[in-house]
Amino acid sequence: MGVSPDPVESAAHGATAAAIDWTEEKIRDLVKQFLNRKLAFIKDEENIDLVKAERKSTEFTILSQFVPKTYIIQVQMGLALREIATDQNRVIPLVDKIRRKYGRDGLHIAEITQVGITYQLLTHLSQLYRDPPEVTKRLTYFLGHAEDLVIFVRSTDKPNAIVTKIIVRIEAAETHIIILFGSGYAQGVVDKVLTQLDGEAPGEYVIERWREGVQIIAFIFSSELRGNISHWSDSLSTDEKSVKH
């Protein structure tokens, strides 16, 4: 659209009216509809359709029952990032907007939701605590400390260093859970970390792995949760997930 220094005034005087197929009556009717709140004003419906579809998804419907208002947009943007992941022209500006609005911590929440960690965490917390307010409390704590409690492992990371991080952080965290995420070659590093952790502190942690495509997510539960975990870990071991005691 060519925009003149005063395009509104220009259009209002009908300078270009002859070029369009809109009668004055039709225009008046649309203006009336708009002012009567019956007409939306949006050029590209791709994003609004994306947002609406996410809000209707099972994952968001369940998450929104437990995620506090403070984090709900970051979580929804994580689902949006997952949906548009193959379109970098849409991903890059959205990541930039999330970072500007919510900072690095907010972007981290979006990222852990994008890769499925938030939903899996909620599933675990629901099994551990049953009581919805308690689940919300734990999930809120976790999201507020996601920067420390979710470790994105890189292929160049040293397993020793990650094991030390886990041991230090898991005891300090109220939730007594640490999550590792690795994609591509980093999956091998995650496996080494888990083997080493189990070797250094046998029986101290309950470890659960999920593999999906080229990524691995590992949940590490400290001994404080052992009582809560024992009643459901048996059923998990029959799935593709791997459970260690």
Add this chain to the structure above:
Amino acid sequence: MPSELKLLLLKELGLGVDGNGYITKSGNQVLDPYIEQPVNVENMAIFPGSTIVLDDNPLSLASYIEEYGEV
């Protein structure tokens, strides 16, 4: 929607467009309330019953729906 009609609708809302295509009100650029950045007429969204001018990115749209309900 033809550009001319869009501009007429904006005028009815007391809004204008500056030389760079940004929405204005009383001569000042209108900021999207959620990302606090100027809204270009090409990326503008206004929903029924509202005079809030949004940038049509997912973050702003989701924030608006979260605050005001489904559109």
